[in-house]
Amino acid sequence: EVQLVESGGGWVQPGGSLRLSCSASGFYFSGFEMNWFRQSPGGGLEWISYITSNSLTVHYADSVKGRFTVSRDNARNSLFLQMNSLRVEDTALYFCARDPPFGGSDYWGQGTLVSVSS
Amino acid sequence: DIHMTQSPSSLSASVGDRVTITCRATGDIGNYLNWYQQKAGKAPQLLIYTASNLQSGVPSRFSGSGSGTDFTLTISSLHLEDFATYYCQQSYSFPLTFGLGTRVEI
Numbered sequence: 001e002v003q004l005v006e007s008g009g010g011w012v013q014p015g016g017s018l019r020l021s022c023s024a025s026g027f028y029f030s031g032f033e034m035n036w037f038r039q040s041p042g043g044g045l046e047w048i049s050y051i052t053s054n055s056l057t058v059h060y061a062d063s064v065k066g067r068f069t070v071s072r073d074n075a076r077n078s079l080f081l082q083m084n085s086l087r088v089e090d091t092a093l094y095f096c097a098r099d100p101p102f103g104g105s106d107y108w109g110q111g112t113l114v115s116v117s118s
Numbered sequence: 119d120i121h122m123t124q125s126p127s128s129l130s131a132s133v134g135d136r137v138t139i140t141c142r143a144t145g146d147i148g149n150y151l152n153w154y155q156q157k158a159g160k161a162p163q164l165l166i167y168t169a170s171n172l173q174s175g176v177p178s179r180f181s182g183s184g185s186g187t188d189f190t191l192t193i194s195s196l197h198l199e200d201f202a203t204y205y206c207q208q209s210y211s212f213p214l215t216f217g218l219g220t221r222v223e224i
Contacts, residue, residue, distance in 0.1 A: 035214070045154075045162065045205055047214035059212040095161055103168040103209055104152035108161035 002026040002107045009112030022079040022096030030074040033099040038092035086116045124217030137193040139220045141206035150210035157202045
């Protein structure tokens with residue numbers, strides 16, 4: 001069974017940092033591209049980052065570029081999101097998701113909540 | 119960036135109704151259009167990928183069509199468990215972008 005489990009969320013003051021993790025199981029993690037998405041309270045879905053299976057290519061939304069860094073450790077079946085210089089508007093539920101070659105994101109984690117406030 | 123416009127933003131329907139949701143892109147995205155269903159407190163679930171392909175395990179009452187800039191999600195006969203919010207997403211180019219969602223209510 002494919003499973004994605006996010007962790008690392010929590011409360012942080014503006015300007016602070018958090019590192020999110022996404023632990024994958026039930027599939028060949030090394031063979032898949034991965035995405036991070038987020039959803040603010042009561043809001044819609046926002047894509048924030050993408051990484052290829054070999055980590056050679058990454059993409060970021062403009063809203064997080066220069067502040068967030070995506071990485072992965074295929075040996076540990078894990079995806080990461082380092083979030084620095086956090087802002088109030090980064091408050092959201094953060095999801096990792098698997099990106100199959102045929103399109104869309106077919107498996108999502110349950111999300112981890114990030115709350116940025118003073 | 120490609121902007122996605124969904125309509126309607128919400129609709130009221132009854133069990134058994136046929137429901138249609140539309141999504142329009144600001145540029146040609148070919149068939150790189152995906153549809154998701156999201157229920158309160160849950161992660162989105164992929165329903166349709168590349169415009170018209172039914173994701174494994176999704177009931178056949180869901181279907182998608184369209185190409186280029188105009189796309190449609192149809193639920194042929196609404197079931198109780200279909201009351202949720204639906205999002206379209208383009209995966210043609212980065213940044214990946216979503217529509218604002220369509221809430222399907224009783």
